[in-house]
Amino acid sequence: MMVEERVAQMVARLKDGEHRITPQRLAIFKILASSAGHPSAETIYGALLKEYPTMSLATVYKTLAFLKQEGEVLELQFSDLGNRYDGNKPYPHPHIICTGCGEIVDPCLFDLNDITQKMMAETGFTIVAHRLDFYGLCPECQQKNLNDLAG
Amino acid sequence: MMVEERVAQMVARLKDGEHRITPQRLAIFKILASSAGHPSAETIYGALLKEYPTMSLATVYKTLAFLKQEGEVLELQFSDLGNRYDGNKPYPHPHIICTGCGEIVDPCLFDLNDITQKMMAETGFTIVAHRLDFYGLCPECQQKNLNDLAG
DNA sequence: TCCTAATGGATAATTATTTTCCATAAGGAA
DNA sequence: TTCCTTATGGAAAATAATTATCCATTAGGA
Numbered sequence: 610m611m612v613e614e615r616v617a618q619m620v621a622r623l624k625d626g627e628h629r630i631t632p633q634r635l636a637i638f639k640i641l642a643s644s645a646g647h648p649s650a651e652t653i654y655g656a657l658l659k660e661y662p663t664m665s666l667a668t669v670y671k672t673l674a675f676l677k678q679e680g681e682v683l684e685l686q687f688s689d690l691g692n693r694y695d696g697n698k699p700y701p702h703p704h705i706i707c708t709g710c711g712e713i714v715d716p717c718l719f720d721l722n723d724i725t726q727k728m729m730a731e732t733g734f735t736i737v738a739h740r741l742d743f744y745g746l747c748p749e750c751q752q753k754n755l756n757d758l759a760g
Numbered sequence: 761m762m763v764e765e766r767v768a769q770m771v772a773r774l775k776d777g778e779h780r781i782t783p784q785r786l787a788i789f790k791i792l793a794s795s796a797g798h799p800s801a802e803t804i805y806g807a808l809l810k811e812y813p814t815m816s817l818a819t820v821y822k823t824l825a826f827l828k829q830e831g832e833v834l835e836l837q838f839s840d841l842g843n844r845y846d847g848n849k850p851y852p853h854p855h856i857i858c859t860g861c862g863e864i865v866d867p868c869l870f871d872l873n874d875i876t877q878k879m880m881a882e883t884g885f886t887i888v889a890h891r892l893d894f895y896g897l898c899p900e901c902q903q904k905n906l907n908d909l910a911g
Numbered sequence: 912t913c914c915t916a917a918t919g920g921a922t923a924a925t926t927a928t929t930t931t932c933c934a935t936a937a938g939g940a941a
Numbered sequence: 942t943t944c945c946t947t948a949t950g951g952a953a954a955a956t957a958a959t960t961a962t963c964c965a966t967t968a969g970g971a
Contacts, residue, residue, distance in 0.1 A: 627948095628948085629936090629937050629938075629947095629948060629949065630937080630938095631936080631937070631948090631949065631950075633949085633950065634949090649927095650927085650928085651927090663950085663951070664950090664951085665950070665951045665952070665953095666927095666928090666951095667928090667929080667930085667950080667951065667952080667953090668949085668950055668951065670927090670928065670929070671929090671949080671950080674928095674929090686837060686838055686839040686840065687837055687839070688837040688838070688839050688842075688843050688927090688958080688959080689837065691839075691926085691927065691928095692839050692927085692928090703879075705879060705883055705885050705887070707885070708888075714883060714885075716879055716882055716883050717882060719875070719878075724870070725894065727870075728854075728856060728867055728894055729896075731867055731868060732856055732865060732867050732898075733898070733899040734856050734858070734865075734894070734896045734897060734898055734899070735896045735897045735902055736856070736894045736895065736896035737859075737895060737896050737897075738894075738895040738896070739892070739893060739894045739895060740891070740892070740893045740895070741890070741891070741892050741893075742890060742891045742892075743876065743879055743885070743887045743889075743890045744887065744888060744889040744890060744891070745880075745885045745886045745887035745888050745889070746885060746886045746888075747883075747884070747885055748884040748885070751886055779917085780916095780917060780918065780967085780968050780969075781968080781969095782917090782918065782919075782967080782968070784918085784919065784920095785918090800958095801958085801959085802958090814919085814920070815919090815920085816919070816920045816921070816922095817920095817958095817959090818919080818920065818921080818922090818959090818960080818961090819918085819919055819920065821958090821959065821960070822918085822919080822960090825959095825960090839927080839928080839958090842957085842958065842959095843958085843959090
């Protein structure tokens with residue numbers, strides 16, 4: 610989906626819910642829609658400061674909480690890296706996290722529907738979401754490690 | 761594995777590494793080995809206070825960080841629930857988390873080896889660990905919801 | 912028993928996130 | 942377009958989890 614398309618989608622959905630579209634919110638939507646990675650609140654805040662010098666971190670957090678509640682953003686919780694946000698695919702999907710540089714990548718999708726069904730049958734839970742993260746070193750960090758060993 | 765067996769295992773491994781076995785550490789090992797659930801640092805601290813009135817939360821955190829580094833405990837990070845610890849199966853395995861009561865259950869195991877192999881081939885990452893969490897309502901919370909609606 | 916580095920505990924510090932409170936502004940209504 | 946109401950933004954304080962500091966204590970080998 611194109612960036613403008615995704616932004617328009619967020620705006621439309623929020624208007625339906627009788628929520629206001631403010632310049633600050635729109636700016637945050639744009640950042641989320643145009644981020645390939647998974648920015649933190651702090652990263653989003655930093656990217657907005659030039660255009661919105663009065664922007665407050667609290668506003669970023671409020672907007673993220675709001676988008677999360679509306680199902681328009683996926684929150685990935687990390688107590689060490691800080692939480693990260695995905696506004697492009699706000700539904701469960703796998704991630705690969707580099708333990709070297711902290712990069713978070715979306716691999717091609719595959720779904721866990723079959724496994725989820727089995728889990729529900731086995732445990733009696735009603736499962737509505739999941740999270741699947743793989744941890745390792747990205748190609749760049751692997752190379753860097755080799756160089757460090759050689760040098 | 762029996763509780764004593766697991767505790768003995770932790771003690772043996774730490775002694776190998778030239779680490780000291782103190783009464784406080786031993787007590788934390790026992791709690792971890794005998795917890796079916798996934799206690800938080802605070803929960804472990806609370807359980808120890810009766811026997812060790814001078815126990816400090818810092819000691820619990822230090823010991824958990826130490827066990828994590830030694831690969832004897834699995835840390836599950838949650839920025840909202842607080843981190844939880846699993847000293848019985850300190851290796852990646854799936855969890856089911858109840859969004860109602862916060863309970864964390866281990867379903868029967870299945871492995872993601874095949875999927876992990878595919879991920880590595882696709883992305884070029886060297887994957888060394890993963891995390892798979894399912895979110896939903898446990899049977900008790902489902903029943904409670906029904907009762908709330910009826911009442 | 913002695914010795915010494917590792918450890919425990921009280922406390923302060925950090926860091927991410929949330930709340931408060933009030934002035935401001937969005938956007939529907941007139 | 943102007944007005945009005947109420948949601949929102951922003952500064953700052955408050956929370957809460959976790960980590961670091963500092964020093965007295967103690968585990969456990971010599």
